[in-house]
Amino acid sequence: MLTPQTILPVVVMSIIFASLGGLMGDIDESITARPTVGMVDADQTDLSRVATDFIEHNAKVIYNGTSPEEGLKKVERSDGTALLIIRQGLSASIMNNTTGVIEVRWVMRGGGLTDTISTAGVEVLLAGLGQEISRALVANHTRLNTTIVLAPTVRNDTTILKGKTLEGVSPSQVANMLTNQAFVVPVIILMIVIMSGQMVIASMGMEKETKTLETLMTMPTRRSSIVAGKIIGAAVVGLVAALIYMVGFSYYIGSLSFGGLDPAKFGLGLGPADYVLVGASLFLAIMAGLSLSMLLGTFAENFKSAQTLSFPIVALALIPMFFTMFMDFDTMPIAVKALVFAIPFSHPMMAFRALMFHQYWLVLAGIGYMALFNIVIIAVVVRIFKTDRLLTGRKPKAFSGKTGWPLIDALARLGAKR
Amino acid sequence: MQALGVRDLVKDFGKFHAVKGVSFTVDEGEIFGLIGPNGAGKTTTLRVISTLLQVTGGSVSVFGHDVTKQADEVRRMISYLPEDAGAYKSLTGAEYLNFIAGFFRPHHEEREAMVRHGIEIADLAERIHDKVETYSKGMTRRLLVARALMVEPRLAILDEPTSGLDVINSREIRALIKGYARAGTAVVLSSHNMLEVELLCDRIALINEGRIVEAGTPSELKAKHGVTNIEDVFVKVVTA
Numbered sequence: 001m002l003t004p005q006t007i008l009p010v011v012v013m014s015i016i017f018a019s020l021g022g023l024m025g026d027i028d029e030s031i032t033a034r035p036t037v038g039m040v041d042a043d044q045t046d047l048s049r050v051a052t053d054f055i056e057h058n059a060k061v062i063y064n065g066t067s068p069e070e071g072l073k074k075v076e077r078s079d080g081t082a083l084l085i086i087r088q089g090l091s092a093s094i095m096n097n098t099t100g101v102i103e104v105r106w107v108m109r110g111g112g113l114t115d116t117i118s119t120a121g122v123e124v125l126l127a128g129l130g131q132e133i134s135r136a137l138v139a140n141h142t143r144l145n146t147t148i149v150l151a152p153t154v155r156n157d158t159t160i161l162k163g164k165t166l167e168g169v170s171p172s173q174v175a176n177m178l179t180n181q182a183f184v185v186p187v188i189i190l191m192i193v194i195m196s197g198q199m200v201i202a203s204m205g206m207e208k209e210t211k212t213l214e215t216l217m218t219m220p221t222r223r224s225s226i227v228a229g230k231i232i233g234a235a236v237v238g239l240v241a242a243l244i245y246m247v248g249f250s251y252y253i254g255s256l257s258f259g260g261l262d263p264a265k266f267g268l269g270l271g272p273a274d275y276v277l278v279g280a281s282l283f284l285a286i287m288a289g290l291s292l293s294m295l296l297g298t299f300a301e302n303f304k305s306a307q308t309l310s311f312p313i314v315a316l317a318l319i320p321m322f323f324t325m326f327m328d329f330d331t332m333p334i335a336v337k338a339l340v341f342a343i344p345f346s347h348p349m350m351a352f353r354a355l356m357f358h359q360y361w362l363v364l365a366g367i368g369y370m371a372l373f374n375i376v377i378i379a380v381v382v383r384i385f386k387t388d389r390l391l392t393g394r395k396p397k398a399f400s401g402k403t404g405w406p407l408i409d410a411l412a413r414l415g416a417k418r
Numbered sequence: 419m420q421a422l423g424v425r426d427l428v429k430d431f432g433k434f435h436a437v438k439g440v441s442f443t444v445d446e447g448e449i450f451g452l453i454g455p456n457g458a459g460k461t462t463t464l465r466v467i468s469t470l471l472q473v474t475g476g477s478v479s480v481f482g483h484d485v486t487k488q489a490d491e492v493r494r495m496i497s498y499l500p501e502d503a504g505a506y507k508s509l510t511g512a513e514y515l516n517f518i519a520g521f522f523r524p525h526h527e528e529r530e531a532m533v534r535h536g537i538e539i540a541d542l543a544e545r546i547h548d549k550v551e552t553y554s555k556g557m558t559r560r561l562l563v564a565r566a567l568m569v570e571p572r573l574a575i576l577d578e579p580t581s582g583l584d585v586i587n588s589r590e591i592r593a594l595i596k597g598y599a600r601a602g603t604a605v606v607l608s609s610h611n612m613l614e615v616e617l618l619c620d621r622i623a624l625i626n627e628g629r630i631v632e633a634g635t636p637s638e639l640k641a642k643h644g645v646t647n648i649e650d651v652f653v654k655v656v657t658a
Contacts (some may be wrong), residue, residue: 210504210507212504214468215565218469218497220493391470391471
């Protein structure tokens with residue numbers, strides 16, 4: 001029972017969950033820390049000073065001036081969360097039994113759910129600010145409408161994300177708006193990669209188990225044609241299954257409420273060219289999954305061992321799914337960024353969000369990387385098909401030293417230990 | 419014309435030397451038998467000839483084409499039947515023959531003619547339209563022999579061709595192989611059935627521990643060793 005195939009999945013899943021635990025710990029710290037904000041008091045009244053004093057006591061204020069533009073730049077440069085602008089006339093409005101306006105200009109660095117964590121502190125601050133103003137009104141025995149006393153201010157949100165100014169929406173609304181893509185696309189890609197990949201690996205295992213592989217290999221056809229045939233066959237079946245799944249899952253997600261906001265209204269809609277890029281990214285990611293599956297399948301001895309060999313594919317699809325569901329590529333730690341970029345399945349998962357914000361460089365870099373990845377892996381697979389390894393499970397004599405194919409040697413050692 | 423030329427063939431698997439310098443030739447229309455005890459190197463030799471395994475040393479050529487450097491050309495001329503071959507269980511017998519025919523005959527009519535020939539060889543009657551997973555071992559073997567021969571190879575490489583077949587089916591298959599040889603197909607076969615070897619083969623090579631230890635026609639070998647059947651030749655040479 002103590003084989004690499006049984007131990008490795010346990011180790012990898014432990015690492016994944018430990019990493020997620022660490023991430024959750026960091027999130028916890030962010031929530032409880034004092035928010036970093038700038039503020040502009042354009043009202044300059046006793047009531048507005050109640051507000052600014054409250055903010056000074058409960059937040060880290062990095063700008064306290066009169067220029068909203070300058071304040072916003074300072075917030076952006078200093079990794080602040082928001083610029084709070086107490087509009088001129090706030091006190092006068094409240095005294096006239098009208099709600100005063102506090103303008104909040106949010107600075108979001110990424111579109112992931114974790115990127116909204118820092119806004120929680122400001123949300124709490126704003127709720128407390130309203131209560132503080134209410135206390136001041138009560139303490140001054142002002143004869144105001146009870147409704148105004150209880151809720152003296154309203155918020156006017158503007159969110160700035162990746163150079164785009166989204167008026168009238170808060171970060172949580174933006175994150176909700178992006179959640180559809182954040183959840184649906186990774187799950188669909190995961191399903192396609194797992195289904196198609198397992199199909200390819202199982203096919204190789206079955207060929208060896210039913211002894212049809214030797215006959216196939218003596219047919220007058222190129223090894224590359226056999227590899228291509230298996231990959232394309234699995235890709236077609238996988239895409240059909242994914243299409244069916246996508247329709248059902250999209251309907252399910254669509255029936256949930258995500259703030260009812262349309263990305264297109266904020267200039268975040270995708271055009272035909274964008275969908276072509278998404279399609280290319282998705283296609284290349286599927287091909288990468290199938291190429292990797294073929295590579296793993298060459299080491300399958302039979303159908304049963306093929307099932308175990310599909311685990312690395314599943315793990316490689318799960319890792320970016322978890323990260324891209326909750327985090328934006330721009331705000332990932334550098335090590336996580338490198339890991340996510342290196343995994344081909346990440347790119348279509350990130351493509352929708354990247355294209356919304358015109359981050360073409362990320363999508364095109366991903367497409368280029370995946371194309372190169374596929375070429376290399378398929379070349380390795382065709383190479384293996386030409387060697388004895390595929391049929392005998394043994395390294396050919398020429399491969400017994402340092403060959404320049406370390407992946408083949410590593411997997412061969414793993415297979416030999418079985 | 420020489421169909422197959424094996425010269426000082428060496429095949430190693432890491433430190434294990436499976437074939438240690440084997441040489442023989444097979445002419446067109448000749449049936450050549452490769453016999454030997456288990457683990458002698460018969461199947462390894464056949465797999466090298468079939469382009470499945472790489473050559474470690476020496477050379478193998480099929481109708482003048484090197485099996486390593488001109489593998490694609492060689493595969494167009496050969497047909498290999500492994501000892502423990504299988505067929506795709508989800509296909510019917512006819513579908514399987516059609517699948518294989520597609521590699522050799524891209525044109526529809528030629529492919530259909532080849533499939534009809536294969537169905538005739540298989541002689542499975544209406545069962546040819548049933549899924550392979552419902553076949554007995556003997557029926558599957560008949561299908562596979564049909565698959566190997568219907569493509570009219572210039573060199574047929576048959577490892578235990580009648581394995582799993584009853585006496586009557588075995589006789590029919592042997593007759594078929596002889597018919598192909600008379601029509602010019604060169605045949606290399608391996609078998610543990612010494613009677614079959616004696617009945618079928620024009621020449622025999624006895625391989626033991628990776629080397630050919632005896633070769634000749636059945637009559638020559640029997641006369642040389644003063645025995646009346648090839649089985650006695652086999653036992654005498656291997657146990658010597």
